[in-house]
Amino acid sequence: MALLPRAKDWRPPRISPRFVHVWRRNFLVWRKLAIASLLGNLADPMMYMLGLGLGLGALLPEVNGTRYIVFLAAGTVAYSTMNSATFEALYSAFSRMQIQKTWEAIMNAPLDLDDVVLAEALWAASKSTLSGTAILVIIWALGLSHSPLTLWIIPLAFLIGLTFACMALVMNAVSPSYDFFLYYFTLIVTPMTLLCGVFFPIEQLPSALQSVSRALPLYHAIALVRPLVAGRVPATPVLHVVILFVYAAASFHIALALTRRRLLN
Amino acid sequence: MNVLLDIEGLLKSYGGNPVVRGISLSLHAGACYGLLGPNGAGKTTTLRLCLGLTEPDGGRITLAGLPVPVAAREARLRLGVVPQMDSLDPDFTVTENLIVYGRYFGLRDRDIRARVPRLLEFAGLASKAGERIQSLSGGMKRRLSLARALVNDPDIVFLDEPTTGLDPQARHLIWERLKQLVAQGKTLLLTTHFMDEAERLCDRLSVMDQGSIVASGSPRELIDQHIEPDVIEVYGDGAPAWHETMGARLADRSERVGETVFCYTRDPRPVLADLEGRRDLKVLHRPANLEDVFLKLTGRDLRD
Structure with a gap:
C-alpha cells in the first residue's frame, strides 16, 4: 500500500528543460495511433451528447434559456476533456510507470522523476485538449454555436485537462494495480459528473449538494465553458481559472510527493 | 588516474x-x-x-x-x-528506441541519427533497424539495451x-x-x-x-589470497563416509554438500593418493576458481 511522503518528498520540483522530450515521447507513440485514439475519444461523448441531447431534449423545454442539446454540449466539452485527461494519467501513465518501466529508463538518463511527472501531466493535458476541441468542432459543425468566443474553450480545455491530469496522477502514485482506478471513477469522477452540471443545472439539486458542487473543479470548468458556448463571457472567469489552477498545482505537488515516495526509496 | x-x-x-x-x-x-x-x-x-x-x-x-x-x-x-x-x-522500432532515448540527453536528432548505424552494427542489429521490439529475441533486446546505453x-x-x-x-x-x-x-x-x-x-x-x-x-x-590453490571434488555414495574418515584429515579444508565432498588444499598429493583405487568414488581434481572464493566468502546458504 502507499506510504506517506517523507518531509524531503515535499521539496519543490526541480525541472530540466529536457523534460520536453518525455512529452515528445508520448506524443510520438500517440501519433502512431492518432486516428483510432481520436475516434475513441469522440465516440463515447458524441453518443451521450446526441442521444441524450436529441432524445431527452425533445421532452424538455429550454434549459436556462437554451436548447437542451446546446446545454448538454457545453457540459460534454468539459466532461470529455476531464475523462480524456483522467484516463491518460491513470491507465497510460501507470503502464509507463509500472508495467513497461518507461519511467525507470528515463530516470537512468539525465532526467529526474520531477521531469517525468511534469511531462506526464502536460501530455495528458495536451491529449485532452484534443478531445475537448473535437467536441467543439462537432458543436460548430452541428451549428449549436457560432460565437467566436468559443475559441477560448481551446486554451481553457488545456487548463481543465491539466487539473484532472494532476488529480489522476495522485491516484496513479498510490495505486497498486489498474483495478484500483475503478474506485477513483466510482467515488470521484462519476459523482462529480452528476453533481457539477454536465447533464442538468445544479440548481435542481438540494442546496447542500449545490455547495459541494461549487467546491469541485468540474463545476468551475463548466462555469467557464457553458457561457462561451452560449456566446457570452463568463460572469467570474478569473475566479474559475484561479480555482482550476489551485486544484492543478496542489494535486501536482501531492502527486509528485507521493510518486517520489513510491519510486525514489 | x-x-x-x-x-x-x-x-x-x-x-x-x-x-x-x-x-x-x-x-x-x-x-x-x-x-x-x-x-x-x-x-x-x-x-x-x-x-x-x-x-x-x-x-x-x-x-x-x-x-x-x-x-x-x-x-x-x-x-x-x-x-x-x-x-x-514496446511502441517503438529499434531505431526509434535509440532516437527517443538520445533526446533525453539533449542530443539533436541529426546527431543521434548519425550514430544509429554504428550502434546497431555494434549490437549486431543492423538488419533489425525498422523492427518492432516485440519481434526481438531476449538476446537482441539486451543488445539493444546496451546500444541504447x-x-x-x-x-x-x-x-x-x-x-x-x-x-x-x-x-x-x-x-x-x-x-x-x-x-x-x-x-x-x-x-x-x-x-x-x-x-x-x-x-x-x-x-x-x-x-x-x-x-x-x-x-x-x-x-x-582467499583460497587454497587445489580443489578435489569427490562424488558418490561412499563420499560422505570417506570424508569423515579420511578427507577431513588429509585436506587443509573440506566441506560436504549433499553427496559431494569439496577438499581445498595446498598439497593435493595425500588426498589423491588415498583416493587411488577407490572405484566407487568419482574424483575431479581442478585448480581453485572464483566460485570457490565466492562460496567460501558468502557461504552456501540459499539467498532469496
Whole structure:
C-alpha cells in the first residue's frame, strides 16, 4: 500500500528543460495511433451528447434559456476533456510507470522523476485538449454555436485537462494495480459528473449538494465553458481559472510527493 | 588516474534494515569493475544510490566529478545504464528506441541519427533497424539495451546483471562486446552473480555480502589470497563416509554438500593418493576458481 511522503518528498520540483522530450515521447507513440485514439475519444461523448441531447431534449423545454442539446454540449466539452485527461494519467501513465518501466529508463538518463511527472501531466493535458476541441468542432459543425468566443474553450480545455491530469496522477502514485482506478471513477469522477452540471443545472439539486458542487473543479470548468458556448463571457472567469489552477498545482505537488515516495526509496 | 566513480562509506537501510553498510570503492577510467554477490547482497541498491535514484543515509558519492544525489541528473549525462529488466519502449522500432532515448540527453536528432548505424552494427542489429521490439529475441533486446546505453557516448556504463536470463551464445556475444568497450577506453561497472562472467571481464572485483564488501582485488588476487590453490571434488555414495574418515584429515579444508565432498588444499598429493583405487568414488581434481572464493566468502546458504 502507499506510504506517506517523507518531509524531503515535499521539496519543490526541480525541472530540466529536457523534460520536453518525455512529452515528445508520448506524443510520438500517440501519433502512431492518432486516428483510432481520436475516434475513441469522440465516440463515447458524441453518443451521450446526441442521444441524450436529441432524445431527452425533445421532452424538455429550454434549459436556462437554451436548447437542451446546446446545454448538454457545453457540459460534454468539459466532461470529455476531464475523462480524456483522467484516463491518460491513470491507465497510460501507470503502464509507463509500472508495467513497461518507461519511467525507470528515463530516470537512468539525465532526467529526474520531477521531469517525468511534469511531462506526464502536460501530455495528458495536451491529449485532452484534443478531445475537448473535437467536441467543439462537432458543436460548430452541428451549428449549436457560432460565437467566436468559443475559441477560448481551446486554451481553457488545456487548463481543465491539466487539473484532472494532476488529480489522476495522485491516484496513479498510490495505486497498486489498474483495478484500483475503478474506485477513483466510482467515488470521484462519476459523482462529480452528476453533481457539477454536465447533464442538468445544479440548481435542481438540494442546496447542500449545490455547495459541494461549487467546491469541485468540474463545476468551475463548466462555469467557464457553458457561457462561451452560449456566446457570452463568463460572469467570474478569473475566479474559475484561479480555482482550476489551485486544484492543478496542489494535486501536482501531492502527486509528485507521493510518486517520489513510491519510486525514489 | 582519472576517477570516474568514487564512493566512500555508503550507508542505506530500509525500515531499520541495513542493506548497504559502509561501502567504499573507486573506479578508474578504462577499467571493468565487477560487483559480485548473492541475491540480496545490496548490489542493485548500490547502483541505484550511484545513479541518484535513492538517497544514502550516509557516505559520499562522486560520479563523473559531480556529487550524487545533488547533481545526479547532470552526472548522468556522462553515463550509460543497462538495467536488469529490459525497459525498451514496446511502441517503438529499434531505431526509434535509440532516437527517443538520445533526446533525453539533449542530443539533436541529426546527431543521434548519425550514430544509429554504428550502434546497431555494434549490437549486431543492423538488419533489425525498422523492427518492432516485440519481434526481438531476449538476446537482441539486451543488445539493444546496451546500444541504447551508448547513445550518448558515455564515459562510464553501469550494467546490472547484463547476461541474466540469456542463453550461452547470447552471453558470449555480450561479453565480447563489453570487452570491445573496455578496449575503446570505456569504464564499466557491472553487477553479476556469474563467476565466469566476472572472471572473464573484470579487472577488479568486489565481493559483496549482506551489504558489505568482503573482499576486493583482481580475480587472480582473490583466488590467491582467499583460497587454497587445489580443489578435489569427490562424488558418490561412499563420499560422505570417506570424508569423515579420511578427507577431513588429509585436506587443509573440506566441506560436504549433499553427496559431494569439496577438499581445498595446498598439497593435493595425500588426498589423491588415498583416493587411488577407490572405484566407487568419482574424483575431479581442478585448480581453485572464483566460485570457490565466492562460496567460501558468502557461504552456501540459499539467498532469496
